[in-house]
Amino acid sequence: MSQIKPDARSTVSATDIAVSVRNVSKVYGDVQALKDLSLDFPRGELTSLLGPSGCGKTTLLKIIAGLLPATSGQIEVNGKTVTGPGPDRSFVFQDFALLPWASVIRNVAFGLELRGVAKSEREAIAEKYIREVGLAGFEKKYPHQLSGGMRQRVGLARALSVDAQVLLLDEPFSAVDEQTRRKFQEDLLQLVQNEKKTFIFVTHSIEEAVYVSDQIAILLPRPSRVSEIIRPSSFRDKGVDNIRRDPEYLDIVDRIWASLRSYVE
Amino acid sequence: MKNRSLYLKLLSAAIVFGAWEIAGRIPVSYAFPTFIDSMLALFRMIFDGSMFVAYGETLRPLVVGVAISAITGIGLGLWIGLSSRFDWLFSPIFIVMQAAPLAALIPILVMVYGIGLTSKVFVVCIMAMPVIVLNTASAVRNTPGSLKEMARSFQARDSDVLLKIILPAASPVIFSGLRLGVSAGFIGAILSELKITPTGVGDIITYSRSIADYPSMYAAIFSIILLAVIFLNLLEKLENVLFEGNNRGYVSD
Numbered sequence A: 001m002s003q004i005k006p007d008a009r010s011t012v013s014a015t016d017i018a019v020s021v022r023n024v025s026k027v028y029g030d031v032q033a034l035k036d037l038s039l040d041f042p043r044g045e046l047t048s049l050l051g052p053s054g055c056g057k058t059t060l061l062k063i064i065a066g067l068l069p070a071t072s073g074q075i076e077v078n079g080k081t082v083t084g085p086g087p088d089r090s091f092v093f094q095d096f097a098l099l100p101w102a103s104v105i106r107n108v109a110f111g112l113e114l115r116g117v118a119k120s121e122r123e124a125i126a127e128k129y130i131r132e133v134g135l136a137g138f139e140k141k142y143p144h145q146l147s148g149g150m151r152q153r154v155g156l157a158r159a160l161s162v163d164a165q166v167l168l169l170d171e172p173f174s175a176v177d178e179q180t181r182r183k184f185q186e187d188l189l190q191l192v193q194n195e196k197k198t199f200i201f202v203t204h205s206i207e208e209a210v211y212v213s214d215q216i217a218i219l220l221p222r223p224s225r226v227s228e229i230i231r232p233s234s235f236r237d238k239g240v241d242n243i244r245r246d247p248e249y250l251d252i253v254d255r256i257w258a259s260l261r262s263y264v265e
Numbered sequence B: 001m002k003n004r005s006l007y008l009k010l011l012s013a014a015i016v017f018g019a020w021e022i023a024g025r026i027p028v029s030y031a032f033p034t035f036i037d038s039m040l041a042l043f044r045m046i047f048d049g050s051m052f053v054a055y056g057e058t059l060r061p062l063v064v065g066v067a068i069s070a071i072t073g074i075g076l077g078l079w080i081g082l083s084s085r086f087d088w089l090f091s092p093i094f095i096v097m098q099a100a101p102l103a104a105l106i107p108i109l110v111m112v113y114g115i116g117l118t119s120k121v122f123v124v125c126i127m128a129m130p131v132i133v134l135n136t137a138s139a140v141r142n143t144p145g146s147l148k149e150m151a152r153s154f155q156a157r158d159s160d161v162l163l164k165i166i167l168p169a170a171s172p173v174i175f176s177g178l179r180l181g182v183s184a185g186f187i188g189a190i191l192s193e194l195k196i197t198p199t200g201v202g203d204i205i206t207y208s209r210s211i212a213d214y215p216s217m218y219a220a221i222f223s224i225i226l227l228a229v230i231f232l233n234l235l236e237k238l239e240n241v242l243f244e245g246n247n248r249g250y251v252s253d
Helices: A055-067 A104-108 A110-114 A119-132 A148-161 A180-193 A208-211 A247-263 B001-023 B034-046 B052-082 B084-099 B102-113 B115-143 B145-153 B158-195 B200-212 B214-242 B244-247
Strands: A017-028 A031-042 A046-050 A072-075 A087-090 A165-172 A198-203 A216-222 A225-230
Touching: A031 A055, A031 A072, A031 A148, A031 A198, A031 A216, A031 A225, A031 B115, A046 A055, A046 A208, A055 A072, A055 A087, A055 A165, A055 A198, A072 A087, A072 A180, A072 A225, A072 B084, A087 B145, A087 B200, A104 A110, A104 A119, A104 A148, A110 A119, A110 A148, A110 B158, A119 A148, A119 B200, A148 A165, A180 A198, A180 A208, A198 A208, A216 A247, A225 A247, B001 B034, B034 B052, B034 B214, B052 B115, B052 B200, B052 B214, B084 B115, B102 B115, B115 B158, B145 B158, B158 B200, B158 B214, B200 B214
Parallel strands: A046 A198, A046 A216, A087 A165, A165 A198
Antiparallel strands: A017 A031, A017 A072, A216 A225
16 A cells, blocks of 8 residues: 555545445465455445456455455454355456356345345346346347346346445456447446446456446455555546547556556556 | 158158068068058957957056156165265166166066066066166266356355256256156056066067067067057157256256
8 A cells, every 4th residue: 555645545534434344365275365454445435446357356345245255354244254255245357257057137136035025025126127228128038148248237237126225346347349338348347337336347458347336456466455545536536438539548557558558468 | 840840750660660560561571561561460468358468467567667767766876975874885786777677586586576567666666766766866966067156146045046047957867867767768668568477568569479469579679669650759749848958958068
């Protein structure tokens, strides 16, 4: 955390922290994946975890999700220590993780089904989120009848439908094509504004991270640590069409590349 | 398209039966009857009721054995697939059972369990169970990890993971194991009637051969094949009803 920009902490007061990672380490056998990593995720914002492959960003996300235990350190979500998966967090998977034998509506409602919500109620909620991610009319289709982008929309709707306060997205757009991905990024910005949830977003695309994030945490590998936190300030309100031309956007992209370049083999 | 596949099935049946008829007329062997003679014998045995009496005998060990194999086989397979210690303990038994020359073991079974129903059920189980157990176990072991992780991330209970993720994901391979197990069970049932005591369809085959009534012998063999095919088709229908999504492909691409 050597080069934190001056405004990184000053704009965020302690009560606005939704997820806080405190001195987390993770050891796999004799490989140290994460070392003494601390990071705060402000409420209602989208924070990206960005870094070269093998830097432990997905490991960190799964530890926050409670899917992996940390070797030491702790995670707090809304002040409560994480001991396993919980209703306050939901996960969007890189490979979508849809049930191939279930229709779109059952897939979207699956999180609620596991929580024992009655069928009519959970399908009503699922329909709402299917509309929200733009899949209205596809409720009765099966995953293999959808394109990659549509499958991930199903994954996103499933994560939204359980109404968790924190959404964890593990490289959600890496398996979809470039054009679909751009549309997704625009929709994601809209979603962050509408849903008032905390998003934690893992990506390996610098442009994607700068485009969608309120805060970008740069992770460096072996062992993983946070090297820098960047908070883009000026281009967020200029509209989705202007972000990619904004000088600050381009500067940040360049700056991140400069600091990551030496770690990419 | 659906009609086309039906026509193709009928055509292939016509070719096989036609070849059978021609081979019977040449004749390739004195002991090889024509298709028409065999069918006449089949209808005669159906109408005089002897076929039904025979199947009453044959189906008992078959149904009991297949039911035992299916239920305990799937149960054991699930357990083996879920626990590596159990896998280590039990898998070798079923692999050996699958490879064992059953006909050579029958005298031992008869010595232990006599010549009654028990021995025949055992033969059916030894034939049917290994493939059901091993298929179920490997299907369970190959459940996509990301689906289990997804369920865990939504706080699924272990029972939910088993019933809503592992079983449906494994069901295509479990059912293919069941189909193989059932056809092996048919072989076991006939084998036990030929090797232990001649009853039912095995009796028709043995007796007809001994009095050189080859059309009846082939009619009995034909009927058991027909029954196996019908049963396997029913099993496939059951699978489609129970796990609708299985013939809808997978989304791992």
